[in-house]
Amino acid sequence: MTLNEPAKRPLELWGGIECTVVQIGSEFRNQVEETGHLQRLSDLDAIAALGIKTIRYPVVWESIAPDHPDICDWTWTDERLTRLRELGIRPIAGLVHHGSGPRYTSLIDPEFPDLVARHAERVAARYPWVDMFTPINEPLTTARFSGLYGHWHPHGRDYPTFLRCLITECRATVLAMRTIRRITPHAQLVQTEDMGKTFSTPHLRYQADLENERRWFSLDLLFGRVDRQHPWHEICLRHGIKEEELDFFLEGDGAPDVIGINHYNTSERYLDEAMDRYPECFHGGNHLHPLNDAPRIDHYADVEALRMDIPSEELGFKARLAEVWDRYRHPIAVTEAHHGSTREEQVRWLIEVWHEVQALRETGHDIRAVTIWSLLGAVDWNSLLVARTGFYEPGAFDIRSGQPRRTAIGRAAESLANTGAFEHPVLDQQGWWRREGRHSHPPASKVEAPFRARRPILIAGATGTLGHAFARLCAVRGLDYVLLTRGEMDIADPASVDAALARHRPWAVINAAGYVRVDDAARERDVCFRANATGAEAIAQACARLGLPMVAFSSDRVFDGSLGRPYLESDSVSPACVYGESKAEAERRVASAHPEALIIRTSAFFGPWDSANFVYQVLRDLQAGRTVKPSEGIVSPTYVPDLVHASLDLLVDGERGIWHLANQGMTSWRELAKRVAAEAGLSWRAGPQAVQDKPRITALSSERGLIMPSFEGAVSRYFRECEVDWNAQGFLDAAE
Template identity: 50%
Template sequence: MSGAAGEGGAPALELWGGVECTVNRVGDTYHDQVERSGHAQRLDDLERFAELGIRAIRYPVLWERAAQGGPARFAWADARLSRLRELGLRPIVGLVHHGSGPPSTSLVDPGFAAGLARFARAVAERYPWVEHYTPVNEPLTTARFSGMYGHWYPHGRDGRTFVRALLSQCRAVAASMRAIREVNPRARLVQTEDLGKTFSTPRLAYQAEHEDHRRWLSLDLLMGRVDRDHPLYPRLLEWGASPGELEAFVESPCPPDILGINHYITSDRFIDERVERYPAWARGGNERHAYADVEAVRVVAEGIGGHLARLLEVWERYRRPVAITEVHLGGPREEQLRWLLEAFDAAAAARAAGADVRAVTVWAMLGSFDWDCLVVRERGHYEAGVFDVRGSGPRPTALAALVRALARGEPFEHPVLPSPGWWRRPERLLYPAVRVGEPAVRVGEPAVRVGEREAGAGAGAREGAIHGTSAGGGAAGGAGRPPLLIAGASGALGRAFARLCAERGLPHRLLGRGEMDIADPASVERALAHHAPWAVINTAGYTRVDDAERDPRRCERENAVGPAVLAAACRARGVRLVTFSSDLVFDGAQRTPYVETDPARPLSAYGRSKATAERRVTEVLPSALVVRTAAFFGPWDERNFVAAALRALRDGRPFSAAEDLIVTPTYTPDLVNAALDLLIDGESGIWHLTNRDAVTWAELAARSAAQVRVDARRLVRCPSSALPFVAPRPRYSALGSRRGILLPALEDALARYLAGWEGDAARREPA
């Protein structure tokens, strides 16, 4: 491996990247992540990756994709590998990634290994300068999902299919590397696997032991360790492996040059025969016991060992170079930052303990799709990565700045980092805590800044530097930790921000008018001086659209003067600002969704106050984030439209709703989480955030009633002129976006809001 030497002459710890490139087959359908992320059409993504300073990238030249290309099957890879070479970005070429090959083969096809080896040779001959390969990503995990759990093709649900798929993939790895090395003797195998550990109650120790042996199987096979003394040798024979097949691996091993660990927050598991403690979906078992299988982080009292525990295990078992080859966490942005930092620090700590750890890989550079359902169908669930691809082009998130700092050994600070990740906080526990008798291996003290780490070639930082995180969070936060200041304690949106900040471990203060009157410069200055926030989130304001026609001065003070005062105060102190606007800044003249650059032409006093606020805030503080949104519904608000409609219809009362006003409703938890992510990313200017679908108010009521099977015959669909409105409303105020469609579809939002609705959805927790 290239790179500057670390302490003792060891290669420096490198930062790698990776593109989520799964092409998995479900039935006759192939799910292609490269197509879904848009990377298949964007060559310039490679410049974005190189600019971050990473040294290598796990990159797909996939058998399934090439098989569809005919005579030009390598045209796509030609352009991209050539550009990577020009950029000095070392590719680690993957040939199969959770796939089963072209339609003519499968993981249980006796010809799978030979077919992949032929493709591998063709790749090596075409790109003789490529030196690092992963012929098959995570063969054990893929064999489990395809041969034992039935998720992916060929959808087996038995031990025999599992073993056949595993042996087929491991043979394919060995055959492919032989073929590649006949062309390029310098080629190195970077073999990846998820090595999550299973913990258990004493009664299920036998099952945990079996799964502990099983998690090493792909690497043990390639290392030639599955002989007659291997603990799983009898079980492999029972499940259809022949002695000759296993002996072939012993006689001709294919030891990886680098062992790649793909470790996720869900990798470690816990099994418990007390099934009544757990939800029905977690229950299963074997021929001896019924038991629940859940994420260890949600139940193990000692906590999880994380990347450090797995690194040390792999090093002790094999004594070969190790890399973390996937670091990704779906969830809020601050948790993604914390997870990457913890992984990087774990690698440094393992090196300090003597392990030969070569790299940490920032995975899913462009995010990933539908891994919440194991990519068995396309639901549109997206998890952002270093870049967010939900706009007109990839948008760098806060992770991009962190990756750049780690790669270059530069200092990186962010106010959200001192708090621990959710997997280190008490609220991680969803079930009664169980001690497993194995202390969690954690990255320890001393705490240092990123700039003090070893972070790549030329970083010159000391080995083993650890990023410390302090306990705490919640409303007050810890000493010296600047909070978020939330204005608008009496409103539903302000309360939602406070609640979700607490859930996300973001220190915050929720202030009412008595603590900070946003239109009074002296009051604002006192509050900022006292709390010293890193950002202000303004949810305060005048919200009564019809009353604003009668009291425009008060509306102007709260909605236009107040945000401008906040903007000036934040500019003076170098504090970030988020403030909210409305779809009512538009006149409704067009019939396609309004985007951020469309001119504001409000019809009402309320709309004019919001348009004025937008103009003043962005002029005074260009770094401010101004969020336009519409038609809130969600928990913690008994007065929202959906809850009011359902209560009336449930009680058999008529409920009137306009059938000629078109809006894009917004689920409050989605809005809050997206706004917080944008704030952490450092975004500015006007953004539109709604749950996409344009509907009339009457249609929203009808959809909600249908979702929970409430009789909607008392729903009165009427023109807006029949309702007691004073302020004029735009007939069409649907919001679209050119910057990014960040919120899920309305159908998804309603399903989460109304899950288990029992007549008062407004009091329910969000899903």
């Protein structure tokens, strides 16, 4: 192979669907079910529309033969693989994805390898046109989580169980490919593994060295490299693995055709014995380590290496891929590229991986593809599936709608698949993992050069709750912004708006300004309409002329509350007050002037950074011994940080039209006040409640997507994130 031979072939964009079926205790979790793909054949057409031609796809043993190895249901898989073939998408068939098999086996069952091979044979015979396989996904990672850390079945927490799981998985891979190739001789093994690296203080270098050697073990086994000189050969024998079990792999017929490397920001770790420097959640140890020589430090903090002062060239995908290439000199694919974060950070991660792979290909590294993972997102992977909280991370599509909605990752995927490039203003800034401020303990002196010229988001409304919140969270998310006062841009004056846009040259505009004094609007109708309707229209007209995305905010007050249920985006407006009329008029004018604008209806703000909200006032009154007198009606309380994050995600996604954004659920003002009092540990005192035959319901729901968390959870987070300690005596002094 000549130096630049890999670069002559276009870098491919592959896709993947999160398809873990994992047993935790006696229960199974199925990500295909939890993301809804189990019921949506149409997902495959949406994926094909991105231009993706190769996909990691489940033909998962636990789903096909859940109760008995000889009782198989192929209905779902037949339909999906047939459709993939019709769409011209090549599947990489995954047979066991982080699982331990159906209930009748496990990773420590001696029969597991033969059972997997039997399933593989049936898959190959049923789908002879499928020629790429991953029999066992990430065997080393799965063995760690199942046999060493106890997260998944069989919940082992020792090295004998870990090594038994790993040997079982790797033997299953070899036997599976042997049976597959008897039917499809040209079938390829795409063997995936998470490839991280461990860094440490000098005192913990022994542990880092152990983990850095261990990370290669599954691939070394499959390549036939674990001979008697291999550093893990003796460790295996010491923990119950027989020599003939290791000799099974020496033939090397389990060597992958393509090494699939998965890597996440959390894959690289740093070990530090100074545990008091880190939160307790990072405290751990190695009391199970397999070495028996001199005494070692066995309790330490285990943190993300990206937050430590380590040279940037030693961290990240590029460094890890280069290590894999140097060790094996074998074709590679990035088989998972995903970052569970805000939308712009997800895009930054994908594009950084793409560019780094391109750079490696130019220097002779044979890297075939980058895989977007996961196309449909994932549920509860922030807890390794152990907790059932419904925490969802979107991918190329967001499934929290009637049909999956394409995100900015999806837009990037289509561009990469068809042109090999993607551009978006959020790429002006680097990801958090490369920005200043990421370090747990900042280095003594380190100045990072700007990434490139940055285009800001222009935010109108510097004196309001929403404007301040957008500025604050844009800074956190690495989104450059300009926050303007009325003196700097009078939104109701078209000339002032034009001048501000020309001066700051933003890539998007968020109108967080406006008239908010609902009770005063009736006697200040002209002032209210000038700020809310005329101002919104002036910004929309200017943005439309310049082709700029715009975000405008409306209110639940565009409805009168008589419908008897939460309102959806398609419900007709029916304002019952002047403020509501001004917002309804603003919606009409913005939509007319700028059809591509994003109009967000929301409700009943409360947030941790200001006092201009109902929750703050309830707490203030209760601590002062005053009686709380809630208004009547049922609403959807909206936590400002959640609103701002969701709004920014939709902006980056390129969404348009009316969206309802409020925390899920609804409550009366009285019940909200009682919940707040209970959370704060304060005595509940309220005035008499008027009797209403039919309470006014202005709560909001959505037919476009429920992308905000519950309001109950938001109330709890308010107390954790608030800048005031409500239980401290000093609150009264600060509030008065």
